[in-house]
Amino acid sequence: MSKHLLEVKNLRIEFPTRKGLLTAIDDVSFHIDEGEVLGVVGESGAGKSLTGAAIIGLLEPPGRVAGGEIVMNGRRIDNLGYEEMRKIRGREIGAIFQDPLTSLNPLYTVGRQLTETIMTHTDMTPTKARERAVELLTEVGIPAPEKRVDQYPHQFSGGMRQRVVIALALCVNPKLVVADEPTTALDVSIQAQIIALLKKLCRDHGTAVMLVTHDMGVIAETADRVAVMYAGRIAEIGPVRQVVKQAKHPYTEGLMGSIPVIGHTDEKLRQIEGSMPRLTNIPTGCAFNPRCPKAFDRCFKERPDPIDVDGTEVACWLYDKEAAHV
Amino acid sequence: MVAFILRRLAQSILVMLVVGLVAFFMFQFLGDPVNQMVGVDTPIAEREALRERLGLNDPLIIRFGKFVVNAAQLEFGLSYQHKSPVTDLLLERLPATIELSMVSAVIAFALALPAGVYTGLYRNRWSSKAMLTLSLVGISVPTFLIGILFIYLFAVVLGWLPSFGRGDVVTLPGGWTTGLLTTSGLKAIILPALTLGLFTLTLIMRLIRAEMLEVLRTDYIKFARARGLTNRAVNFGHALKNTLVPVITVTGLLLGNLIAFAIITESVFQWPGMGRLFLQSIQEVDLPVMSAYLVMISFLFVVLNLVVDILYYVVDPRLRVEGHGGGH
Ligand SMILES: Nc1ncnc2c1ncn2[C@@H]1O[C@H](COP(=O)(O)OP(=O)(O)OP(=O)(O)O)[C@@H](O)[C@H]1O
Ligand code: SF4
Ligand SMILES: [Mg+2]
Numbered sequence: 001m002s003k004h005l006l007e008v009k010n011l012r013i014e015f016p017t018r019k020g021l022l023t024a025i026d027d028v029s030f031h032i033d034e035g036e037v038l039g040v041v042g043e044s045g046a047g048k049s050l051t052g053a054a055i056i057g058l059l060e061p062p063g064r065v066a067g068g069e070i071v072m073n074g075r076r077i078d079n080l081g082y083e084e085m086r087k088i089r090g091r092e093i094g095a096i097f098q099d100p101l102t103s104l105n106p107l108y109t110v111g112r113q114l115t116e117t118i119m120t121h122t123d124m125t126p127t128k129a130r131e132r133a134v135e136l137l138t139e140v141g142i143p144a145p146e147k148r149v150d151q152y153p154h155q156f157s158g159g160m161r162q163r164v165v166i167a168l169a170l171c172v173n174p175k176l177v178v179a180d181e182p183t184t185a186l187d188v189s190i191q192a193q194i195i196a197l198l199k200k201l202c203r204d205h206g207t208a209v210m211l212v213t214h215d216m217g218v219i220a221e222t223a224d225r226v227a228v229m230y231a232g233r234i235a236e237i238g239p240v241r242q243v244v245k246q247a248k249h250p251y252t253e254g255l256m257g258s259i260p261v262i263g264h265t266d267e268k269l270r271q272i273e274g275s276m277p278r279l280t281n282i283p284t285g286c287a288f289n290p291r292c293p294k295a296f297d298r299c300f301k302e303r304p305d306p307i308d309v310d311g312t313e314v315a316c317w318l319y320d321k322e323a324a325h326v
Numbered sequence: 327m328v329a330f331i332l333r334r335l336a337q338s339i340l341v342m343l344v345v346g347l348v349a350f351f352m353f354q355f356l357g358d359p360v361n362q363m364v365g366v367d368t369p370i371a372e373r374e375a376l377r378e379r380l381g382l383n384d385p386l387i388i389r390f391g392k393f394v395v396n397a398a399q400l401e402f403g404l405s406y407q408h409k410s411p412v413t414d415l416l417l418e419r420l421p422a423t424i425e426l427s428m429v430s431a432v433i434a435f436a437l438a439l440p441a442g443v444y445t446g447l448y449r450n451r452w453s454s455k456a457m458l459t460l461s462l463v464g465i466s467v468p469t470f471l472i473g474i475l476f477i478y479l480f481a482v483v484l485g486w487l488p489s490f491g492r493g494d495v496v497t498l499p500g501g502w503t504t505g506l507l508t509t510s511g512l513k514a515i516i517l518p519a520l521t522l523g524l525f526t527l528t529l530i531m532r533l534i535r536a537e538m539l540e541v542l543r544t545d546y547i548k549f550a551r552a553r554g555l556t557n558r559a560v561n562f563g564h565a566l567k568n569t570l571v572p573v574i575t576v577t578g579l580l581l582g583n584l585i586a587f588a589i590i591t592e593s594v595f596q597w598p599g600m601g602r603l604f605l606q607s608i609q610e611v612d613l614p615v616m617s618a619y620l621v622m623i624s625f626l627f628v629v630l631n632l633v634v635d636i637l638y639y640v641v642d643p644r645l646r647v648e649g650h651g652g653g654h
Binding site for chain 2: 082083086088089090091094103104105106109116117120121154165168169
């Protein structure tokens with residue numbers, strides 16, 4: 001088996017609450033290879049952001065990794081101390097958050113925020129770091145970077161700010177970037193540009209991306225593989241073509257059905273009926289069973305684990321060949 | 327920047343004029359100055375002559391004009407009680423009050439800043455909770471009570487520090503008297519400064535803590551952590567600086583309060599400052615002293631406000647640059 005860049009094994013995230021332990025992420029496993037883009041989709045509350053936060057080691061207490069492992073470059077990182085993990089953040093794993101308008105400190109120039117990050121992770125002199133900052137701004141497509149480098153975030157538009165955020169996340173060439181809905185807060189007209197930029201930069205630098213998004217179009221265009229999350233677990237994970245074109249899990253089928261088809265604009269957007277269960281009352285058996293059109297006996301008794309079907313892993317009893325014989 | 331300062335300056339002058347009006351009317355309608363100046367047996371004619379000479383028969387607007395012009399030249403007339411120029415009386419006591427207020431401000435801020443940051447960063451530690459509980463004492467117990475407790479403990483029981491007065495003072499060139507250069511002066515200022523500063527200390531500490539908690543939740547702090555910046559850079563470089571923007575405003579106003587609240591502390595510790603003079607002038611209905619004190623304190627408030635606004639401007643770039651780009 002080849003070494004993966006990132007390996008998440010049986011990850012489990014819990015929140016102690018007054019009503020007892022809440023398991024928000026349950027037995028999630030996946031990997032990302034070097035330079036690969038893994039798209040992560042799923043309804044709101046499925047656990048996409050939590051998984052990302054766990055990878056960069058910034059789960060907010062009281063949330064905590066209660067089980068499993070996260071291995072980066074062959075090194076286990078989920079049990080590192082704050083200071084050790086800090087050195088990995090930014091340096092090996094970059095992060096981009098949803099809202100560019102609030103991701104930058106309003107009191108410092110973008111140049112200062114860039115040089116600060118660069119100098120935290122390298123031995124560059126302030127002069128060198130500044131040159132690098134201007135280079136980076138050029139690279140992310142900011143016009144007149146020499147002038148812009150000394151400006152404050154409020155002097156940039158939303159799209160420009162997200163470009164700065166991307167420059168910040170990539171400024172010391174991390175091997176992996178966790179991008180949590182990097183364009184959701186932006187104007188629709190500039191979303192595509194930002195995604196294209198991110199895709200290009202990561203391809204040029206060989207950076208792998210964990211791209212969380214609600215936009216299946218973006219996934220189809222950008223991702224190499226896709227993970228579909230549902231109620232804190234992975235429902236299906238596989239190459240983008242297979243998952244998008246031949247969805248196997250009934251939940252994925254439903255998700256794909258909810259993409260508007262061009263030419264059928266008058267047709268109502270097909271939504272999956274019902275809503276995702278709360279973490280406090282996930283049904284026994286398959287968590288999707290109340291909404292699944294194909295549910296059968298077994299789905300209400302046992303919980304399905306991911307099964308390999310033609311290179312795609314699917315957590316659904318429909319694909320359990322052995323049992324099918326019984 | 328210049329336009330901004332000019333605008334603020336114009337506002338300040340307006341505020342001072344309003345205060346002047348209040349002081350003026352107090353002067354006019356609370357008692358008759360002539361009665362205060364002459365004996366009971368002075369004939370009516372002589373009183374009238376005095377009125378005329380003092381300009382008390384002029385129309386109100388002219389008298390107010392004169393009052394403003396005089397006030398601008400620090401001219402507030404003679405004190406009824408002391409029979410000497412009010413300005414001299416106040417200026418003589420100004421150093422004592424300013425020194426007391428400034429020393430308590432420095433003590434308050436120097437302690438509030440680390441305490442506020444600490445309790446904000448480590449809000450779940452028992453030491454933070456203890457500090458917060460203790461700070462409630464500073465907010466809820468009245469100043470004079472704290473002063474009396476301090477006197478009882480440190481002056482009466484322990485005998486470490488004097489319970490009243492300013493100690494030995496040294497006169498600097500320019501006429502400023504200071505107690506900060508003698509041992510007895512330094513000893514004497516400790517208790518009153520602590521008493522006066524306690525309220526401010528606890529208030530600023532709680533404010534910094536609250537702001538710190540708020541800022542630590544923001545996206546840019548999360549993003550700063552995600553970039554792998556050191557804890558120090560995140561907490562002090564990014565979080566604290568953002569915390570200071572609102573703290574500056576309140577601190578400026580609290581400095582004004584320190585000077586105004588000095589009245590109580592000064593009377594508890596028999597501190598020879600303006601506040602005590604003011605209390606005495608109230609007892610004696612010494613109107614010139616009262617109105618001059620009012621004008622002077624307001625002037626200090628206005629100046630502090632101006633300084634705060636300018637500081638605000640310096641710290642926050644969003645105010646500095648005429649907004650373009652962004653559009654939000
Ligand atoms: N502090 C917390 N305490 C309890 N539960 C939490 C806490 N934070 C998150 N959760 C739960 O964890 C689950 C996953 O949240 P997460 O933010 O990862 O969802 P998401 O997939 O990113 O959704 P979205 O698309 O809305 O961003 C949610 O159901 C949420 O209720
Ligand atoms: S296991 Fe059953 S309920 Fe779950 S998705 Fe498959 S068919 Fe539907
Ligand atoms: Mg999310």
